[in-house]
Amino acid sequence: MLSDQIKQALTVLKDGGVILYPTDTVWGLGCDATNEQAVEKINAIKGRSSDKSFIILLDTEAKLQSYVTEIPDVAYDLIEYAESPLTIIFSGAKNLAKNVINSDGSVGVRVVKHDFCEQLVQRFRKPITSTSANLSGQPTPASFDQISDEIKDAVDYIVDWEQDLNTEKKPSTIMKLAASGQFSFIRR
Numbered sequence: 001m002l003s004d005q006i007k008q009a010l011t012v013l014k015d016g017g018v019i020l021y022p023t024d025t026v027w028g029l030g031c032d033a034t035n036e037q038a039v040e041k042i043n044a045i046k047g048r049s050s051d052k053s054f055i056i057l058l059d060t061e062a063k064l065q066s067y068v069t070e071i072p073d074v075a076y077d078l079i080e081y082a083e084s085p086l087t088i089i090f091s092g093a094k095n096l097a098k099n100v101i102n103s104d105g106s107v108g109v110r111v112v113k114h115d116f117c118e119q120l121v122q123r124f125r126k127p128i129t130s131t132s133a134n135l136s137g138q139p140t141p142a143s144f145d146q147i148s149d150e151i152k153d154a155v156d157y158i159v160d161w162e163q164d165l166n167t168e169k170k171p172s173t174i175m176k177l178a179a180s181g182q183f184s185f186i187r188r
Helices: 002-014 036-046 061-067 074-081 115-124 149-154
Strands: 019-021 028-030 055-058 086-090 107-111 128-132 173-177 183-187
Touching: 002 019, 002 115, 019 115, 028 036, 036 128, 036 149, 055 061, 055 115, 061 074, 061 107, 074 086, 074 173, 115 128
Parallel strands: 055 107, 086 173
Antiparallel strands: 019 028, 028 128, 055 128, 086 107, 173 183
């Protein structure tokens, strides 16, 4: 049941662990985005440099102001009308683990429209990191069965939801949005 999977994932997140979970895009590695040690665990699992920033997931745009200081009004329209998953890079990140935030003070935020993620983030009451479930430098797995055993063996919990979905998903569109409202696409 979905509620059982959410309860299990919540326990792991609250204990500073790392989960492997389905998102509105590709399968992700997630942890408490306010817990520096948990974020370091993900870097170790992926074998990735600790100077790379993360995307955080929120369940509603109403929580943006808790984690970002500069939110242009157009951001709310972009989130509301996006037809596919959209990550927006905002300046002025706050209240997050410092190793989640980019060296320029920005952070990528995606408001999820995915049943499992939405409920998980809502019940956790904090943002969750999201990074693709692959070793650094390797291709992003498009489905659960493409995730390496090395990744599966290293996490604290694997969510048993949507593992058998055969539809290949792709990463989100990434847009950098300045406080002035000017934007540029990083990934389409």
